[in-house]
Amino acid sequence: MAVKNATNPDYSLVLYKELTSAQVRGVQRQLKAGGLKQIAKGMLSNLPEESWPALIARERIRVTGSLFPNAVISFRSAFNGGMPDQGVLYITHTYSRKVQLPGLQIVALKGAPPQQGDMPIQGHGIYYASEARCLLENLTPSRGSNKKAVGREEVENRLLTICKARGEHVLTALREAANPLANRLGMIKEFNILDSLIGSILRTRTSTLITSKGRALTAAPPYDSDRLEMFENLAAVLRSQPIHQADEVARTPQAMIHFAFLESYFSNFIEGTEFDIQEALEIVLSGKPMPNRPKDSHDILGVFRQAVTPAWMHQVLASGPPVETQLRKRHWDQMRERPEVEPGEFKLKRNRAGNTAFVEPELVRGTLTQGSLLLPTIPAGLPRALYAMFLVSEVHPFNDGNGRLARLVMNSELSVVGACRIIIPTLFRDEYLDCLHALSREGNPGPFVSAMERIQAWSAGFKYDELDAVIEKMKQCNAFERSLVQHRLLNP
Incomplete structure (x- = not known):
């Protein structure tokens, strides 16, 4: 019997095993007088019967220790952290017995007493099976509808x-x-x-x-099964959901160069490589890095080169094992002036972006291979482009440059079918990343697909023949702004 104080004892749950002989006689008198009711032999309460299941659930460890001293919470109950399963709590004791209580059945199975590693539950005379014992017990044969072992x-x-x-x-x-x-x-x-x-x-x-x-x-090589399930769900949506696709608008050689420059400028801005647009233009026109920012300059040039070179522009993502070699070559070309990031070599340490942890290094090859096998099942154009981009982004196979590479892969899938490539303007950056996070963390592809469909239509709304004119038009649409609180992205 838990005692609040000497003058106001707690009679919500009275267990004879916890009482002295004098206390037992006292509660028996209260039982005869109607102040207490018997829940089970040696177990009384002053609460109404409808509250007993909740009481037993709350005090199940204390109750079990009273009925089966020195028992061990075992089998599927230990596997579930000591919680009953379908109202049944399994324990190991010196003999077998079943006790039915309101809302709880205790099943005692004859077995070994507490062993080294079994953990005593303080003050209740009962133990919790060690992890090794729990795993062994749950591999034992089990029959019937209510199995003692999880299997x-x-x-x-x-x-x-x-x-x-x-x-x-x-x-x-x-x-x-x-x-x-x-x-x-x-x-x-x-x-x-x-x-x-x-x-x-x-x-x-x-x-x-x-x-x-x-x-x-x-598997050989091993892969991330959780990621593959995510890829399969995205592929299913992309197969079944009608997606509007914008046609290519940069058709002349000059317009293609202008588009590629803006694609590179904004893609690098997303990753924190920030230049004034005129500085970036000077880097691209001269083909030379700025002396005081050589690494950032090479990032601009690397993306621009693949966005404007036909061989890279039209290189669709391979399916199966060839995807490994293809992405390594593409990454090497993109980052070849940045030896410190090991161009073309898959990562050796797990990388993160905020709270998102990407695929483990040892699972990169297998996850890319298994994920790319879904590509042929997805309609060509924007659906396949979105899948290819997310595959590379979610695996994050390299030490650096993964986001830029993912967007280049996406745009190649668009160029090869004569669709408009996608530019992610600065003001759209947060929405773009939020949609990727929703897909990565929650498995929800809806916001991602919708956002990318809208931004492709936005990218197709400009004329790219005159660079100064398209830059000015994008400024009027707030493309270069950063604050979604102060600005909204306007349609051209």
């Missing part, structure tokens, strides 16, 4: 999550802890399964994994 597939998923979140060394430590424990628990067969699963995840033996995430990890 192999769920254990595999848990091991994959542990590996991703905490590292491979944690799996090795788990296996070392489970080996002697399996002998004490009589779970040798279960350990052999666990050993096989961990070995498969660590790629030290032939894979026995059955989940989609497991197959992705052990």
Whole structure:
């Protein structure tokens, strides 16, 4: 019985196991007088019966410790963090027994007592199974509609999550802890399964994994299954949703050069490479970097070169393994004057943008390959362009230049079908990035597709034959502004 104070005891839940003999006699008198009601043998309450399920749920650890002292929360209940599943809490005790309480059934299974690593739950005389014990128990055979164990597939998923979140060394430590424990628990067969699963995840033996995430990890090369699911969802939307596509407007050689310059200028501005537009124009016209800003100048020139050279302009993204070589060559050409970013070499460290963490380095090749296999299933033009751009952006395969490369890949898919390439003006930057984040973090492609459809139409609304005139017109449309609070992007 929890006591608030000597004069005002708490009778919401009274457990005989917690009382002295004198206290038991006192509450029995109250039971006879009607001040308390019996929930189960040795368990009383002064609360109305309709509140008992919530009471038992709140006090389930205390109740379980009272009924089954020195028991271990085990099997699927341990797997679920100590929470009941479908109203059932599984424990291991010295004997088997089922106790039905309001809103909760406690299923005690005969088994080994607390072992080294099992964690005592303070003050309740009950233990929580160690991670190694929990995994072994949940690989045991289980029959019936209410299975005590979650089974192999769920254990595999848990091991994959542990590996991703905490590292491979944690799996090795788990296996070392489970080996002697399996002998004490009589779970040798279960350990052999666990050993096989961990070995498969660590790629030290032939894979026995059955989940989609497991197959992705052990594929050759391995890939990011979560990203692939995201790519498949985007591809499905792009296949099924009608998307309006604007025709090419920069048709003369001069207009193409002007468009390529503005494309490069704004694409670099998105990444923080900021120049006055006349400074940027001087770099492009002269083909020489500014002496005081050589790296930023090369970024402008690298994007401009691929935006204006026919061989790059019309190079659609490959499908399957060739995509690796193609993107490495394209990146090398784009960043060849920036040796410090290792042009053409896939990243060795995971990169981030704000709260978004991109694909792990060891999964880059496989994720690009698997993701690119969806390209032929998507209609050519703007739908395929948006997919190609997001694929490169989401994988982020290189140390630097990924955003610019992704937009170049997108625009190549447009040029090859005679559609207008896309310019992302400065004032549209935040909306563009917000839509990418919504797709990356929430898996919602709607805002991204809609925004890119609108900005392509905006890009097609100018005449690019006279550069000074198109720059002035873009200024009138607020293209060069930064604050969405003070300005809105106007249509030409």
